[in-house]
Amino acid sequence: MKNLLLPLISVKEYLNLNKMIYPYVLFLGIFFMLLGWIVGLLFAPIDAVQGHSYRIIYLHVPMAIYSQLIYWFMAIWSFSFLIWKIKIAPSMILSAAYIGCMVTFLALLSGSVWGIPTWGTWWQWDARITSTFILFIMYLALLTVNNSFQNTNTADQITAWIALVGVINIPIIKKSVDWWSTLHQPASISLTTESSIDLSMLIPLLISIIGVGIFLFSLGLKVSRWVIYRRESD
Amino acid sequence: MITELFKLFQRTRDWLGPILIFTMIMIAFPLSLNIYSADLISSFESVLVISLLMIAFISCDGIFNEDFLDGSFEMLISEGGSLFQAVFEKLCASFVLISFPIALAGLLFSIANGAINQNYMIALLGIFFVNIILNSIFAFGSAISLNKGAILGVISVLPFSMPAIILFGRFLDSISSNISSINLLQLLGGTSIITFLIFSWLCSRIIKLHIE
Amino acid sequence: MISAHNLSYKINKNTLFSGLNFDCKSGNIFQILGSNGSGKTSLLKILSGITNPTKGMVTLKGSIRKLYLGHKIPIKDYLTSEQNYYLLNGKDTLKDYDAYCDLINLNVPKSMLSANLSFGQKKKLILSKIFNQSYDILFLDEPFVGLDAETVMIIKKQILEMKKKGAGIFLTSHQETLEGDVLIDLDKGEIS
Numbered sequence: 001m002k003n004l005l006l007p008l009i010s011v012k013e014y015l016n017l018n019k020m021i022y023p024y025v026l027f028l029g030i031f032f033m034l035l036g037w038i039v040g041l042l043f044a045p046i047d048a049v050q051g052h053s054y055r056i057i058y059l060h061v062p063m064a065i066y067s068q069l070i071y072w073f074m075a076i077w078s079f080s081f082l083i084w085k086i087k088i089a090p091s092m093i094l095s096a097a098y099i100g101c102m103v104t105f106l107a108l109l110s111g112s113v114w115g116i117p118t119w120g121t122w123w124q125w126d127a128r129i130t131s132t133f134i135l136f137i138m139y140l141a142l143l144t145v146n147n148s149f150q151n152t153n154t155a156d157q158i159t160a161w162i163a164l165v166g167v168i169n170i171p172i173i174k175k176s177v178d179w180w181s182t183l184h185q186p187a188s189i190s191l192t193t194e195s196s197i198d199l200s201m202l203i204p205l206l207i208s209i210i211g212v213g214i215f216l217f218s219l220g221l222k223v224s225r226w227v228i229y230r231r232e233s234d
Numbered sequence: 235m236i237t238e239l240f241k242l243f244q245r246t247r248d249w250l251g252p253i254l255i256f257t258m259i260m261i262a263f264p265l266s267l268n269i270y271s272a273d274l275i276s277s278f279e280s281v282l283v284i285s286l287l288m289i290a291f292i293s294c295d296g297i298f299n300e301d302f303l304d305g306s307f308e309m310l311i312s313e314g315g316s317l318f319q320a321v322f323e324k325l326c327a328s329f330v331l332i333s334f335p336i337a338l339a340g341l342l343f344s345i346a347n348g349a350i351n352q353n354y355m356i357a358l359l360g361i362f363f364v365n366i367i368l369n370s371i372f373a374f375g376s377a378i379s380l381n382k383g384a385i386l387g388v389i390s391v392l393p394f395s396m397p398a399i400i401l402f403g404r405f406l407d408s409i410s411s412n413i414s415s416i417n418l419l420q421l422l423g424g425t426s427i428i429t430f431l432i433f434s435w436l437c438s439r440i441i442k443l444h445i446e
Numbered sequence: 447m448i449s450a451h452n453l454s455y456k457i458n459k460n461t462l463f464s465g466l467n468f469d470c471k472s473g474n475i476f477q478i479l480g481s482n483g484s485g486k487t488s489l490l491k492i493l494s495g496i497t498n499p500t501k502g503m504v505t506l507k508g509s510i511r512k513l514y515l516g517h518k519i520p521i522k523d524y525l526t527s528e529q530n531y532y533l534l535n536g537k538d539t540l541k542d543y544d545a546y547c548d549l550i551n552l553n554v555p556k557s558m559l560s561a562n563l564s565f566g567q568k569k570k571l572i573l574s575k576i577f578n579q580s581y582d583i584l585f586l587d588e589p590f591v592g593l594d595a596e597t598v599m600i601i602k603k604q605i606l607e608m609k610k611k612g613a614g615i616f617l618t619s620h621q622e623t624l625e626g627d628v629l630i631d632l633d634k635g636e637i638s
Contacts, residue, residue: 134393141390148382152458157443158378162390165436169394176397179404237533244524305518312494312514312585446497 011228014088022221029215036208044201053117056110058205062212063107067135068170070100070216075167078160088224090156091231093163094146095224099216101139108132127178134173138166152231238327249331252293256336259285260343278349279406282340283399286361290368290395293332294376295384297324298441302380307445317438325373325434329366337362349410356419357409363419364402366426370433371395377437380444401425447472447510447614448493448583452502455488462488463632464501470583470628472612475605477619477626484632486618487587490514493616494585513575514585521568523561527554530571535578546574550600566592576604584608586617 040058047054074096081089111129112122123129142159149155242249263281267273301307301320310320340361344350350357371394375387405422408415447470454464462485470476478486491497493504494514506512521530528543541549543556552570554563563571569592576584584605590598609615617626630637 134396137389138393141393145378145386145390148386150458154443154446158440161436161440162378166393169397172397173393176400179400241522241525241533244522300522301520303518304520304522305516306520308491308496308514308516308518309520311496312512314495314512 009087011088011091015225015228018221018225022218022225025214025221026218029211029213029218032207032211033215034211036204036206036211040201040204040208044204045198047201050118053114054201056114058208060107060110060114061205062209063103063110064132065209066213066216067100067104067107067132070096070103071135071138071163071167071170074100074163078163081156081160082164088228090152090159091224091227093156093159094143095220095227097139097142097146097159097163098223098227099220101136101143103216104132104136104139108136125177127174130177131170131174135170138169142166235323235326238323239330242324242327242331248293249328252289252332253335253339255292256285256289257339259288260339264347275348275410278344278347279403279410282344282349282361282406283402286336286340286365286402287368287395287399289332289336290365290372291375291384291388293328294369294372295387297328297373297376298380298437299376302441302444307441311442311445317442318435321373321377321434321437321441325370325430328369333362333365333369337365349406352412353409353415356415360402360405360409360415360419360422363422363426364398364405367398367422367429368395370426370430371398374433374436374440377440377444380441398425398429447507449505450493450502451505453489453492453499453504454501455485455492455497456500457488463635465635466502466630466637468628468630468637470614470616472582472614473609474614474628475609475626476614476616476628476630478616478630478632479618480632486632487516489630489632490516490585490587490616490618494583510582511580512583512585513579513581514587515572515575515589516587519565519568519572521560521563521571523559525560526557527560527563527567527571528556530560531574534572534575540578541574546577549577550574550597551594566594566597569593570597573601576601576608580611581608581613583614584616586615588618588620590619 037058041055044055046052074093077086077089077092077096080086081093108129111132115122115124142162145162146155146159149158259281263278264274267277298307298321307317307320311317337358341350341354341358344357345354371391372387374394375391376384377387378390379385379387401418401422405415405418408418449469450466453466455462456464466489468476478489480486488497491514492499494512495504496514520534522533525533531543531546532539539546546552547554550570550573552567554567560568560571573589586605589601589605593601605615605617628637
């Protein structure tokens with residue numbers, strides 16, 4: 001048990017573990033991601049209503065899921081950093097912010113691209129889209145804040161505090177926008193159609209979610225290594 | 235508390251400035267539209283919300299800078315004083331001298347523009363409460379960006395103010411369409427107290443970090 | 447009264463000092479020496495509880511009234527000098543404003559705005575704290591900078607008075623105006 005926890009405490013141990021597992025994780029991630037996408041793009045049936053355009057869900061849904069999950073991941077690291085002063089936590093928070101920013105942007109972009117043929121508009125002030133957009137801004141804000149302090153310790157702690165407070169904000173924003181839009185306009189669009197999705201479409205979707213997850217994890221390993229090296233050299 | 239009030243009162247620019255800017259926005263807004271236009275009422279709400287947001291930002295910008303830069307906070311900590319209390323009192327003083335007059339002015343302009351024609355007391359309290367929420371949030375931003383300029387604070391806390399704006403928008407909607415809005419007022423009041431306490435505490439933590 | 451165990455402090459990668467151990471008893475004057483940037487101010491701030499050390503800890507015995515007076519001057523420019531005086535010392539002071547002015551040669555009218563005070567005059571106002579309240583430990587960062595010779599003598603006398611009453615005093619000073627009981631040399635890392 002103690003050996004397993006060691007990479008959490010020591011930067012050196014973490015880097016060793018990171019280098020060791022990185023190639024395998026990267027390979028697994030690319031394999032599952034491509035598998036999911038190939039099956040989804042080439043073999044899954046055409047949607048009766050949306051035609052081929054629905055196939056963007058194999059990119060959009062994983063990105064949307066991970067944009068939130070990464071924030072939770074970051075918040076957990078922030079919490080552990082503020083409580084136990086874990087050494088690698090700041091690097092983890094920072095690398096999660098980089099990747100989260102990218103993933104959220106892709107989720108928004110793919111959503112917009114998908115929106116043009118399906119809804120006829122690329123933007124709608126719907127609860128989910130608005131909260132995702134604010135999430136994107138929060139990632140950017142975190143990166144800006146982290147970058148603007150010369151004292152590393154101050155920067156790390158302030159970043160962790162904002163990340164932690166922000167995690168409370170995300171459900172609140174989602175709820176309040178939901179509430180607000182039901183007053184102004186009936187919810188014309190619902191993205192939650194996963195329960196009604198056909199099994200032949202669902203399976204590649206699940207595979208691509210897993211694949212993208214593993215791929216992002218490998219990306220995280222790479223980015224965190226880069227972040228740690230950069231912080232060491234400061 | 236009295237001391238903080240007195241100190242803020244002495245700096246006329248810091249409390250009268252935001253009130254004047256608010257008034258000027260409120261005057262400028264109908265001039266930019268056709269004065270007799272029906273759009274006036276429908277767009278008044280959003281102008282009110284945005285100007286409250288702006289005023290909260292202006293009045294909280296640099297609220298802690300002076301005490302941070304001249305070493306008052308350091309002396310306070312070394313004497314074993316409570317930073318939380320200092321932040322709390324500062325914010326309270328700004329509520330009394332800035333937020334309340336702005337709530338009053340906001341109410342008067344709402345009546346003048348025809349957006350509110352009854353439930354004046356509820357409207358006044360609602361504007362005051364949302365002011366408290368926004369001020370607490372922007373004070374947190376100002377604590378983050380203590381010696382870094384205001385932009386940093388704004389970008390890092392603006393997302394936190396979104397729910398308050400949405401809630402306030404709904405409150406204004408219900409009050410102008412004469413739906414009973416007492417529940418929303420209670421919600422605003424409760425939120426403002428919680429936000430005020432939590433964000434005062436957060437401010438004191440962040441200021442402590444800056445001093446270290 | 448106050449003791450330091452294995453104190454270390456570093457900013458980013460730059461280590462200022464490490465492994466400092468000492469114990470301050472009542473009536474001790476600690477003089478902290480060191481070149482510019484050797485961490486004198488940081489050490490005072492750590493001891494007074496403003497900053498946290500990177501490693502090690504500071505322990506205080508019992509309830510101790512302490513005060514840190516640093517380079518920064520907590521005087522509000524928009525208040526008069528008398529208002530600032532009572533803001534610093536509280537409402538009921540040992541000496542009222544006029545008595546203190548007489549004591550320390552501060553020839554400033556009550557109603558004068560503090561923005562018009564000179565650096566030395568502001569510093570004199572700040573130092574009123576050590577005349578008005580009894581502290582167990584004082585942390586003075588360059589207390590004599592910017593003061594005239596006569597005032598330095600008065601402040602010195604007050605510090606020695608406090609020492610006699612049993613206060614522990616930490617000070618950094620480039621001028622050798624006050625003989626310390628214990629010297630902490632941060633350049634060499636020695637305590638003697």
